[in-house]
Each structure stands twice: as C-alpha cells, then as structure tokens.
Amino acid sequence: MRLKLVRYEPARIADWTASLSAVAASAKPRKWTAEEAAFIRNEQILCQLDWGHWAANYCSIMLGGINQSGLGKLELWESQRMLMRLVCECERTSFDAAERKEPADGILIAYHKARQLGATAICRSFLVHRISLWKSIAGFSASVDDDKILELYDRDKRIYDNLPFFLKPSLDSRDGSIDQQAMYLKFGRLDSGILYQTDAQKSGLGQGRKFDVSHITEAASFEAFGALTHDFFPGMPQGMHVLCVAESTAQGRGNPWHVWTEAIRKRKVVRWRYIFVPVYVNSARNRRTPPADWVAAVHTLAQAAKIEATSAEYMGRVFVPEKDFLYWWETTRNEYAEMGKLNQFYTNFPSTVEESFQFVTGGAFHPELLERIGMDVVEPVSYEFERSVH
Secondary structure, eight states, X not given: OOOOOOOXXXXXXXXXXXXXXXXXXXXXXXXXXXXXXXXXXXXXXXXXXXXXXXXXXXXXXXXOSTTOOSEEEOOOOHHHHHHHHHHHHHHHHHHHHHHTTOXXXXXXXXXXXXXXXXXXXXXXXXXXXXXXXXXXXXEXXXXXXHHHHHHHHHHHHHHHHTSOGGGOOOXXXXXXXXXXXXXXXXXXXXXXXXXXXXXXXXXXXXXXXOOSEEEEESGGGOTTHHHIIIIXXXXXXXXXXXXXXXXXXXXXXXXXXXXXXXXXXXXXXXXXXXXXXXXXXXTTSSOOOOOTTOOOOHHHHHHHHHHHHHHHHHHSSOOXXXXXXXXXXXXXXXXXXXXXXXXXXXXHSOSSHHHHOOOSSOOSSOHHHHHHHHHHOOOOOOOOOOOOOO
C-alpha cells in the first residue's frame, strides 16, 4: 500500500492519539480501520524522519518558562532554536560530504551557555528520538555525579512513558539496572539504547565502545575532562548520522573546558562546531516587570550597550534588550554583588563569552572593579599607516 505522508495539525494528532490509545487499552481490542492504520503508519514514518514533528507532538517534558509548570510538549525557545540551526547546518554539511563519497564529520557541537536555557531538554530529545525510532543505535550520556545522571535518566524515561503505544518500543529487561556505576535504557527489539555514566567512572568514560549519539552535560565540572577529549571524543566514528553535544556553563577560567571550547571557537579543532548562547535570548526566561519609576543604573545601561554591540556575533542579528530583561539583570546582579559573588553571576548569566570565564576564587582585584574596567573596554578600530615617499 502506497502512503502519502500527511502533516496533521497538533489538535488532530492529539485527538487521534487519545482515541487510538483508548481502543488499544480496552478489554476487547479490535482491528484498526484502514483510516486508523494509515494514521499510525503515517506518524511512525514521519516521526522517524522528522525530529521536529516528533518533538512538537510527542516529546513530553516538565515545562520551565515564565508562568509554566507541569507536563507539556517541547516548544522550542530561541536558545534551543539557535542550537537547532547549527544542528541543521552540520547535518547538511555531513550529508553533502557523504553524497560526494567523502568522510562526514557528523554533528559534533560544543555548547557553551548561560544557565537555564533548555539545553538539557533538547539534547535529551535528540537521544530519545534516535534510539526509540531507529534500529541498532548506541547512545551515551555522561554527567558529573549520580544525581545528575539520575536526572538525565528520569527525563528520558518521562519522554518514553508518555509516548503513545504506536511510537513506544518495548523495554529491555536491563532498563534502569545499575551495573558498575552504569545505568541503561535499552529497547530490546530495536537493539538500541543509552548507557549512562558519571565523571567518576573507574573504567573510563565510554571506554572501548563506539556511540552513534551522545550528550555530555555539566562538562566544565568534569574532573576527568581530559578523558573525554583524549579518549572518548577521538573514538567517535566518522559518519553523517553521528551526533554529540557537550554542554556546560563556564565554571572558571583556564580549566580544560575553557581551553577546549576556545580552541573550537577559533577553529583550531576542525571537526567540532562551537555555539555560545547568551543569557538574554529567551523571552520565556529571565524577565521581571520593573516599577513605573525605575531608572536603569549606569552599569545596566553599559550592559545594554554591550549586548547591542556583540549580539550579532552570537545570534546573527543585533539584539536590543527590553526593559523587563534589563530590570531582571540589574536586580539579579545586585543580589549577587551584595553576597560578594559577582563573579558567579557572570559565570551563570553571561552576555558574552568573555564574561562567562570568571575566576572561581577571589583574586587580587575586587569583582566590581573588574566589572567596571570591563565595561569601559571598547572594540579596537583598525587603521593603516600610509608611508609617505619623499
């Protein structure tokens, strides 16, 4: 039977899914009608081919935007769309290389960011999409400790548990088992799954294995970050379907994450791509309504000017911060300054790459002095000397 793929509206998909699930769960299930069978097959194929369709209609997450809570479908914030644009660019480049019979690098991204921008949510969706809809896919996830790993597993299991029956593969008996500090999410019939490991893994992160899709979170905090850059990353196969995202906030200056990401940003590491996502990009986060008589402080105005001057480098366009973001920035910055932790504020909520890399411990100069000096820095203007001939 030939099937022409149809992109149904989300409301229609929700109605179909609810009615079909009721039939499947009933005590007396029946055969599907031709129309029902066609819808199921349509969604299985379309979801396999199109992550965006699957994510918008079937990927369940805990919502985290302003005035949002509870379970909902993944609706992309601007920070996540920035990552997706780079993913698409990498995918096109890899597919073009494969068509030319050349080695394809795949999608390898160093994701340097501010806090709470939805990085983990979208990266988990990448992995679960791939392992639940494709055969023989090896996935890998790593984070700094058991709590973080359990959080990743819980996110993945939540997505899986809320999939409709026609997109939900059967679980392997090893699901959730602990074996030498490793946790698994395995789909038996597909022979696909995710291995979860911590920074403290004694045998080495992902040692002796090759993974098609992987996600490293809180990477800057890894004590064994050298094991990633020297052992795990070089061992990833070359191919157009390979995907790996290593994401983190800065967590200090001069550490391995700083050195590695800056090398990628400056194109000294060829296979990887770099993205920096600043704090101001999302209208769904980091906003506060200012009082009617609020007047922005001098350092707030300087920060607004810096954002306008640098945003095109990160977003591809000039971004003019709105009042509610600037009021949030000023009040949050003042809270950190009051506690003597201004360096942590800029690490967590940077507007530029340079802001993010702060010294973890106090130095000889007070953070507010360094902030004031930094705000007075202007971009250099190049010029040429003209040699006069006599």
